Amino acid sequence: DTEVTQTPKHLVMGMTNKKSLKCEQHMGHRAMYWYKQKAKKPPELMFVYSYEKLSINESVPSRFSPECPNSSLLNLHLHALQPEDSALYLCASSLKPPTYEQYFGPGTRLTVT
């Protein structure tokens, strides 16, 4: 089973709202990732958690706040977003070396109004 699940599938939020995106995997993977993807562009890395600790933050604005409650769950808390933050938000996970191949979830389509 190589499934990563994400909820919700779609989200519309106003610029003053607070919402959260959720990601779950039960493959025993110890690295989890958040990516942002604009249409017809490659995913852009936002955050990496390794063994439940934040290991990479790609200079993401503080209005995005990641959380890893346990090895299977990853959240992305959203607050005071801008319309330009509208995108497909992808979660991924990977096992360990040597290949680090990442498995992606189906994404959350976020629209900020």
Next chain:
Amino acid sequence: TQLLEQSPQFLSIQEGENLTVYCNSSSVFSSLQWYRQEPGEGPVLLVTVVTGGEVKKLKRLTFQFGDARKDSSLHITAAQPGDTGLYLCAGQVRNTGGSNYKLTFGKGTLLTVNP
């Protein structure tokens, strides 16, 4: 600096034709992955190549990793409309220390196979 140059960026062909997508870099990669992504969905892992010169086949798809592990290609034989999608190459650059979890993505190839 774009570490992975992927070409072509767009490709529109007729059903039954063959095609090749290229992924090139000046950096050496520990491994390289190919993904296919359909609109509104997440990328789906197709293959991982690790060894220089490696060739892997997945039905009508053939993947090659260059001998020096700096380039890769994806060849599709007798393309079908179901092959339509965004193809992404991605790899881990060697000797990046704490960034070993990072994937470097190519810009993608948007393939359309017309019936």
